[in-house]
Amino acid sequence: MARRLCLITGASAGIGAEFARQYAAFGWDLALTARRTERLEALAQELESAHGISAITIAEDLAKPEAVDAILAALEAKGRHVDALVNNAGYGLPGTFFNTSWEEQADFIRVLYTAPVELAHKVLPGMAERGYGRIINVASLAGYAAGSAGHTLYGSVKAAMIKFTESLNAECAATGQTDIHCTALCPGFTWSEFHDVNGTREDTNKMPKWMWMEAAPVVKAGIDAVNRGQPVVVPGSANKALATLTRILPESLGRAMVSAQSKRYRRMDT
Known part of the structure; x- marks a missing residue:
């Protein structure tokens, strides 16, 4: 196939589905994976019809250790390789x-x-061989903030994803892979199903509207950044300001602020 292919995890809704729409509009073929087969197939049909691209759907649960190999085997069976990878799948785990x-x-x-890192590790050799690749890891503004009660591992995992992506991007440049770029996309509050799934929608709806972004500009910021070779991008002026504050505030004050606000978006009950 002459067209490049973008593999998107968590593609059935929200930011993942928006990545699919924007890459399809650029004329890329897609490999869409998530757990919900019906949604994947509906999205694939929509984008094939609208843009004349080919969309492969792969229903897999990334919580299963064999899922990454199953996804890549399904693509290999169709004679396709990954030119761009969007590690978007994620959720919040309520409780302590x-x-x-x-x-x-x-x-x-x-x-x-683990699955995003494994996917990156397994598609990079092919990218290096072909001399082209794009990896977008969807992290979060939470990766910059102090830890909070509830959703205990969310911020730490997102912080790790940011550092991993920075290192990976630096390694690609240092080893002469000048057209392989890796970007950590760090959105703040984004309109999607994320807060419905983790049971915080009622509380987050009370938050100021200026704190929220639509998925489309978030995704555009990620794609533009990875094409520039920018290792980290925080979309939106409000989110950029918040990210800057986390760097300049005294740590004790940052922890106090997060503690005071976290009950609005972190559930400690299950």
Whole structure:
């Protein structure tokens, strides 16, 4: 196939679906993966009809250790390789660290960190061989903020994703892979199903409208940044200001502010 292919995880809704729409509008073929087959197929049909591209759907649960190999095997069976990878799949795990099971926490780490890192590790050799690649890891503004009660691992995993992406982008440049770029996309509050799934929609709806962004400009910021070779991007002026504040505020004040506000977007019950 002459067209490049973008693999998007968590593609059935929200930011993932918007990545699919924007890459399809650029004329890219797509590999869409998530757990919800019906939504993936509906999105694939929509984009094939609208843009004349080819969309492959792969229903997989990234919490399963074999999921990454299954996704890549499905593409190989169709004779396709990954030119761009968008690690978007994710969710919030309500509750505290001690009132949730280890199985829940382990699945969370697998979906939000281990699987994205494994996917990057397994598609990079082919990118290097072809001399072209794009990797966007959807992190979060939470990766900059102080830790909070509830959703215990969310911020730490997103912080790790930012650092991993920075290192990966630097390694590609240092080893002469000048057209392989890796970007950590760090959105703040974005309109999607994320807060419905983790049970915080009622509380987050009370937050100021200026704190929210639509998915389309968030995704555009990520695509533009990775094409420039920018290792980290925080979309939106409000989010940029908040990210800057986390760097300049005294740590004790930052922790106090997060503690005071976290109950609005972190559930400690399950």
